[in-house]
Amino acid sequence: MSTITCKAAVAWGAGEALVMEEVEVDPPNSMEIRIKVVCTSLCRSDVTQWESKTAVPLFPRIFGHEASGIVESIGEGVTEFKEGDHVLTVFTGECMTCKHCSSGKSNMCQILGLERRGLMHSDQKTRFSVRGKPVYHYCAVSSFSEYTVVHTGCAVKISSTVPLEKICLLSCGVAAGLGAAWKVADINKGSSVVIFGLGTVGLSVAQGAKLRGASRIIGVDTNPQKYEKGKIFGVTDYINPNDCNEPVQQVIKRITDGGADFAFECIGDTGMITTALQSCCDVNLSLSLSL
Structure with missing residues (x-):
């Protein structure tokens, strides 16, 4: 050689x-x-x-x-x-x-x-x-x-x-998102999921959540065009934080009757990790913090 x-x-x-x-x-x-x-x-x-x-x-x-x-x-x-x-x-x-x-x-x-x-x-x-x-x-x-x-x-x-x-x-992107939803979180049928960031990783999370039978998949992104793309991958609801009059985690808790079952931070922002945790229902938040 x-x-x-x-x-x-x-x-x-x-x-x-x-x-x-x-x-x-x-x-x-x-x-x-x-x-x-x-x-x-x-x-x-x-x-x-x-x-x-x-x-x-x-x-x-x-x-x-x-x-x-x-x-x-x-x-x-x-x-x-x-x-x-x-x-x-x-x-x-x-x-x-x-x-x-x-x-x-x-x-x-x-x-x-x-x-x-x-x-x-x-x-x-x-x-x-x-x-x-x-x-x-x-x-x-x-x-x-x-x-x-x-x-x-x-x-x-x-x-x-x-x-x-x-x-x-x-x-990288697809494997990370799909793997996070399918293997790491092990999303169960009928659960609610919120995804922060609808890029390649976020859309792959949505796809994985849909395949696992999630009933509600909420996409959070500041680009409204991402929602149309997200629908193809399974996103059922869309939230633009810029359009909210209250913290986005409060919006999510309100529309999910207490918080999402699973939250995925797909932006790479350390501050957003806290927001993602605060978007979960109290039981899952307690489990995440204890882990």
Whole structure:
């Protein structure tokens, strides 16, 4: 295997426009695969980290973590993938060997720890460079590149019949929302649900809640156009906080006869988490606080 030269959108500094560069992508190391990226979507997390509002700046960097593609080559020890496989990237990877993966109690794999430094798990180095200068990874994926290298724990094999231009959304937003409703909250039939933020994650929560049989799904968003889109995914009611004469949590408690059974904060606003908790019925609020 040899180094590949390809195009990638490189962020050279916080908030600076991305630059299309000729990037060198090294061969995959042990337990890694090199992927030809076919499609990638844009997540709000990419923008937040690019702006460097919540973390120590780490540049130059290649962002992007919601991607679908085809395995171009495999590293030593890789048995679950072969060249030509269609894959979906996963930024919350699992190496299956660190103490977190083996504990059975957490998915906070050590891959995530190294990712915060923009490095690969095997040797704590990058696989990207521009004119000899190392370029850091993002979310262990870096899909704003024609080719990328990821740990095998950060990819999932998918059917070759699945449309790659659509499946990439499952890498983060859809999986997070649907999984929160279906697996984490385990929404029961006939329950009431309130969702703060009707973006990709919020709409996926709505879809999951509908599939689980929720009787009322309330979407909260300041953009009224989101309601029409939300109806397709199962939203039954819509509240625009800007149109309310009282705190939105009071509105929700009033229209749900005491509060929603489940509340999901899908904006990424710490203050809104409190509002979401206060929108729940008293029994569920007590359980959430005790947990």
